[in-house]
Amino acid sequence: MLQTFNLTIFKISKRWFQHGIKFYKLSSLTQTSNIKTDNLIFERFIKTRKVIAWNEEEIKRLHDAVAKHGPSWKTIWEKYFKPHRTPRLLNQKWRVLNMIKQRPSYYNPWTPEEDEILKSGVAKYGVGKWIEISKLFKQRDSLQIRSRWKVISSKTRGKWTPEEDSRLLELIKIHGNKWTMIGKTFNRSPDDVYLHYFYLNRVKWTKEEDEKLHDLIKKYGEDWNIIKKDFPKRSFYDIKLRYIKYPRTNPNINVGKWKSEEITAFYKAFVEFGKKWKYVADSIGTRTPNQCSQYYYRKHCSKKKIDIK
Numbered sequence: 095m096l097q098t099f100n101l102t103i104f105k106i107s108k109r110w111f112q113h114g115i116k117f118y119k120l121s122s123l124t125q126t127s128n129i130k131t132d133n134l135i136f137e138r139f140i141k142t143r144k145v146i147a148w149n150e151e152e153i154k155r156l157h158d159a160v161a162k163h164g165p166s167w168k169t170i171w172e173k174y175f176k177p178h179r180t181p182r183l184l185n186q187k188w189r190v191l192n193m194i195k196q197r198p199s200y201y202n203p204w205t206p207e208e209d210e211i212l213k214s215g216v217a218k219y220g221v222g223k224w225i226e227i228s229k230l231f232k233q234r235d236s237l238q239i240r241s242r243w244k245v246i247s248s249k250t251r252g253k254w255t256p257e258e259d260s261r262l263l264e265l266i267k268i269h270g271n272k273w274t275m276i277g278k279t280f281n282r283s284p285d286d287v288y289l290h291y292f293y294l295n296r297v298k299w300t301k302e303e304d305e306k307l308h309d310l311i312k313k314y315g316e317d318w319n320i321i322k323k324d325f326p327k328r329s330f331y332d333i334k335l336r337y338i339k340y341p342r343t344n345p346n347i348n349v350g351k352w353k354s355e356e357i358t359a360f361y362k363a364f365v366e367f368g369k370k371w372k373y374v375a376d377s378i379g380t381r382t383p384n385q386c387s388q389y390y391y392r393k394h395c396s397k398k399k400i401d402i403k
Contacts, residue, residue, distance in 0.1 A: 146178065147315075148187060150379075160188060202370065204242055208234070212242060244283040254290055262291060297327070299336055304343055307336065312345040341382050348380045352389060356380060360389065 152175075159170040165188070167181035175184060208231070215227035221243070224236035231239070254262075258280060265276050273284035280287065303325070310321045316337075318330055325333055341347045348356070356378055363377035369390070371383035378386070 152179075153187075153191070156184065156187065156191075209242075209246055212239060212246070215239075216243065241285075244285055247283070259290075259294060262287065263294065266291060292331070296332070299340075304336075304340065307333070307343045308345055311337065311343065338382070339384070341385060344382070346380065347382055347385075352381075360386065364390070 155174055156170075159174050163169050163173075165185070167184045171179060171181045171184055179187075211230055212227065215223075215230050219226045224240045224243075228234060228236045228239050262276070262280070265279060269275060271288075273288045277284040277287045306324060307321070310324060314320050318333065321333060322328075322330060337343050341349050352360075359378045360374065360381075363374040367373040367377070369387075371386045374386045375381050375383045381389075
């Protein structure tokens with residue numbers, strides 16, 4: 095099929111060429127002519143930007159550079175990160191690191207007082223006004239508040255009965271994964287319904303699968319898109335949950351008896367962060383937040399109190 099195109103001269107900037115856009119010139123661009131649709135006027139090739147994840151060495155280098163030079167991003171870029179990181183990316187990463195550090199209550203459990211404040215906020219502003227309600231808290235954001243409301247707004251909580259299990263499986267067959275609607279039937283939160291359905295249909299991990307996951311993480315890191323290809327019958331959630339809950343699948347994590355250097359690092363981090371196990375685990379480097387929590391309570395229960403050296 096023939097189409098008529100009124101073509102004009104394109105002014106192509108240097109910046110376009112730097113981003114990989116290529117135009118192929120055709121003769122008589124200023125003239126009106128009939129061209130077949132299968133003949134391309136120009137082809138556009140955009141180079142995909144390769145995202146390079148930050149590693150621990152780079153983060154430490156960034157901390158040291160800011161401590162020495164302050165937020166002089168151009169100077170830090172020229173001396174420590176050129177040409178792989180731009181000054182703008184350095185600034186963004188530093189802001190993210192500070193934001194994470196300024197949220198000490200993120201991994202802490204909610205207190206009864208905070209629950210009462212949340213209930214009062216919902217009564218005042220209504221469900222869904224999480225940003226307005228978050229202003230009532232000093233160290234809770236809108237995402238935390240929304241997640242917490244899903245928990246405390248459910249009247250039915252606790253262990254599922256066998257009758258509820260059977261009813262849940264029947265409703266899933268009829269309605270599919272409509273978790274909100276099914277949750278109202280049980281007067282439970284949608285998250286509670288989904289997680290329990292996942293629990294009922296879980297497939298036990300084998301020793302061979304654990305070893306395969308360990309080897310893949312050692313080879314590819316946390317690139318779940320590649321790892322998922324070797325586990326076609328398991329979901330991303332299932333794989334990540336196994337990685338988090340079962341330390342033996344992580345080649346960078348130690349299991350068994352704690353080493354003396356790990357204990358020293360634990361005490362040092364505990365003084366700084368307290369029971370914020372995510373930060374404590376990051377400081378140690380070879381233990382998970384769950385392992386740190388278990389170590390603390392094991393020592394605390396046996397000695398009634400923990401002595402910080």
